[in-house]
Amino acid sequence: MKELRIQGNEREDHGGGPPAWVWVLVGVLVVLGLLAGGAWWWWTQSQVPEVATANAQARSGAGGGAVLQATGYVTARRSATVSTQITGTLTEVLFEEGDRIAKGQVLARLEDHALRAALDMARANVKSAQANIDAARAQLAQTQSDLRRQDELAASGMSTKQAAEQARTAVMTTAAQLEARRREADAATAQATQAQVNFDYTVVKAPFAGVITAKAAQVGEIVSPLSAGGGFTRTGVGTIVDMESLEVDVDVNEAYIGQVKGDMPAEAVLDAYPDWRIPAHVIAVVPAADRGKATVKVRVALEQKDQRVVPDMGVRVSFLAAKADAKTAPPPGVLVPKSAVTARDGVPVVFVVVGQNAAARKVKQGTPVGEQAVVLDGLKAGEPIVLDPPEQLVDGGPIKLKAGE
Template identity: 60%
Template sequence: MNQADLLKELRIDRSQREEHRAGPPRWLWPLLGALIVLLLLAVGAWYVLNQKAITVQTAVAVSPSSNPGAGAVLQATGYVTARRQATVSAQITGTLTEVLIEEGDRVQKGQVLARLDDSAYKASLMASQAQAAAAHALVNQLQAQAAQNERDAVRLESLVGRGLVSKQDAEQARTQVNSIRAQLISQQRQAKSADAQVTVAEVNFDYTVVRAPFSGVITTKDAQVGEIISPLSAGGGFTRTGVGTIVDMDSLEVDVDVNEAYIGRVKANMPAEAVLDAYPDWKIPAHVIAIVPAADRGKATVKVRVALENKDGRIVPDMGVRVSFLEQAVNAPAAAVPKGVLVPATAIAQRDGRSVVFVLAGDKAQQRAVTPAAQNYGDMRLLPDQVQAGDTVVISPPDDLKDGMRAAVAAKAQD
């Protein structure tokens, strides 16, 4: 091979040089772009999911020694009610001229609370009294006339025997006596009717004064001077049906709704303990009065009446209250305080066949496996370990709540 052939072999083909200089195939670039976009979307989705907080309801784990329902067979919530209360009104329609009450006033039975305009009723009473007086005066007149006619008739009858007067004159005198007696009887009955009218007028006149039906405390003042009050609703809202509401504070008790599935645990005269929502550290001894023999099908509950053994001015109607039904009275020897904490039963969820609770640590939900104790404390459950007193636990954890996820506590509704 000559030198020219060797040089020809060493020469690089131009087409091969252009192919090497072009780099990767052109179809590979769209695929790489799509992979990068998918990767960015996955990273963004992961970031959004981890940043979005799940809204949850929470409760605080408490020690059995500090829980007001510890040792309770059952717990239920309800309200303070008054067995004796009344909206005081007048029995007639009239205009108020005086209102002598204010909210919070203590009144005694028979005390005057308000007065109505009595001018018309007073005039009617005076007219009835005048008519009754006239009727009685006429009765007296007829009585005198009847006595005189009787004497005249006796005198004429005696003269008839001596032939001094005719028998007809004597009979006419006797007829006159009988006629006057009949008039007298009729007038006496009219006088009684007039007396009855006076009584009616007096009653109506007395209705213009509104009195307290029993001793108690005024809780509402519903009318002012100048307003029309009536026992019946009328006038398109311009007529008041009551002056105010009076409550007998000695009749306060508690009505609670007990789930019908647990009503068998409650017995009459069973000891209990009440804690007002307004005073959570004040435990009031109580006992069951009665179980109302009727169920609420909508709520699946049965009403239980509970008596408060200590009456106090801080207890007012419609206060929220939690009642713990006890196995033994509050002053009975207390059992040993169990180890662990109490949490609502709804805080315990099932995950992968295990009982778990979610404890909030900052804004993160930590899943902890627990083994609840066999003994129940009403609607609370005892957790011997894994949760400490004061920990915030999630109530009714959502199914999508996982360990380590962010959680936000739902704001409580304002009343």
Template identity: 60%
Template sequence: MDNAELLKELRIGRHQREDHGGAGARWPWIIGALVVVLLLVGAGGWFWLGQRALPVQVAQAVSLSADRDAGAVLQATGYVTARRQATVSAQITGTLTAVLIEEGDRVVEGQVLARLDDSAYKAGLETARAQAAAARALVTQYQAQLSQHEHDRQRLDALVVQGLVSKQAAEQARTLVDSTRAQLAAQRKQAAAAEAQAQQAQVMFDYTVVRAPFSGVVTTKDAQVGEIISPLSAGGGFTRTGVGTIVDMDSLEVDVDVNEAYIGRVKPEMPAEAVLDAYPDWKIPAHVIAIVPTADRGKATIKVRVALEKKDPRVVPEMGVRVSFLEQQAKHEAATAPSGVLVPAKAIVQRNGHAVVFVVDGGQARERQVNPAAQSYGDLRLLPSGVNPGDRVVVAPDAALHDGSKVQIQPGKS
């Protein structure tokens, strides 16, 4: 029953006035009815006001670090690249019998990555070793013969002095010694050649094992067991030219293209900050390594190499990156500036003797106690804690606003 119907029920008819006989007897009833009506109206108004959403204006809290690009003299985009990267292949042609890597594996220098069929090379190595052993045996034989011939020559020389043998026999003995010595020298050369062939066979045999040329991370696996691998490209596409690709993560840097009209602003060793597209809130200290002395005619840009001063597993090759080139003073200020978020000064109000802000969350205002820093940035104030970047704070909150109040953001304000 609404207020109008209640007043209608309390109306006194003419016959009721006549029955009660006078105005004096009717006044207490009239006054009581009016009091009841006023109480009902007040309670309904209070209930309606308590449930009504208060219109508010909001502003987004901004990270202080996001405002530091003001010190950048130039910005450019590029990609993360590796200065040390290799597609590992075998130095001989052969069939893979084992592939011991997968994408993402970390390998160390000299680690075995794959093996080739080594049966033919093993047989060649054993043959070369046998030939080298035979050559060494002949050297030993000629050394023994030479020693015997020298002893015979000495005896014949003594007999010649005594006149027991002819001088011709002594000369023949000396000739035999010289001949054996020459044969020994030749055999030593042949033994050395056989040793060299054995070493060559050993090298070819070692080529059947593919090892990591340096420590790094495997980024691609390009071959499987049973495939033929060769250091040379073969027609038809049936021969692989690599087992996999290894990247030295410690050699990662950034290559950016700078418009040639602004390249004069960039100097070697200039400080910079790199921001990966995948992590927009993460600023990586960097500096310029070198300006590559050549221009891209089509894009009218010049490549600049930028070194990352902090290594992190999150940085991987081919990531998109934005580089801000800084002045020395700007870099120092960015390194020493305090952390926190910036909010409008009007968003900070006093409640019960404390500085607070109201953050809009799910259509309600949540009161958060804050301790503003002494620094001011125009009409913005720094809040070291209590508010996160991206939070929406109420600007100039009304005195009736309290923790848990329903709010409605005015259109066009965020």
């Protein structure tokens, strides 16, 4: 009986692990899993809102209760762009930005060869005119002596009256010539004075003490008091600011301007130094309104001068009802921008930044102060908060801070 046999090359190999197609399938599944995970991560990151933040501010107790708040900028009442009074080429610029200068200090010099030559010529003309005066004076003395001799001779009969008259005429003529020389000397002196003034215009001096905030020209550039067009001629050398004249200009909504009075106590907080509170007071309410913004400008004096205060810094001013006693406790609560307060389920909340997430805090609000909301409970001064929280932001939700926050 013949046996049924299977050739060795036709047998199934049940040893040595799974077939190759299984490994291929596993690899494909792994790749798909990684792609799905990456897509999920990208989608979740794209759903994280990007938000701006600010810090909750403590309410001040330096004075009475704040009537309102307004924002503005530090300005200088005394500032000047220093230029030359004639057109010329700069040969020296003797300052740099940030330098403190004194009144009358030399800031720059112009090329002065032509004006120096004109001044030397004018001075020489003055000396020449003075010499002519001396010569005319000597000639007058001689004619006066001749007249005395002729008068003596005419009295003794040794000379004619005509000779005496001629001597008298010579004296009068010489006196007139002397007066003419004096007038010429006056004209020469005036020309020399004018030449000196023109020469002095080549030296640029500080009109008052202050700090250089801008250097507008370099050695070799042409400077002119008038714009020549084309951008090749400078109209200023530098800008000086009198730091003692710094004050604050704020725009107050015209609906609240009636609450601001002259000499009213106030408190200023610079955006750059939020923990530094500067005592201040109202200088004046400018009697003009901005139709576009519906605001009125108020000038506020800073009662503390400091090198940290520089022009164009942003500042927030709190107008105070009255000065308080040193033992008066600060008003309760903290100040936050109104945009930080939102509602969740009909309850006012503020989102506080905690790491990369936002925690919702239920808050109790007080009477707003200007553009600031007063939070009586639920927040502490200094805590970072989210401004304009988006609708999809929830308690504990992830956030991304905007660049620069």
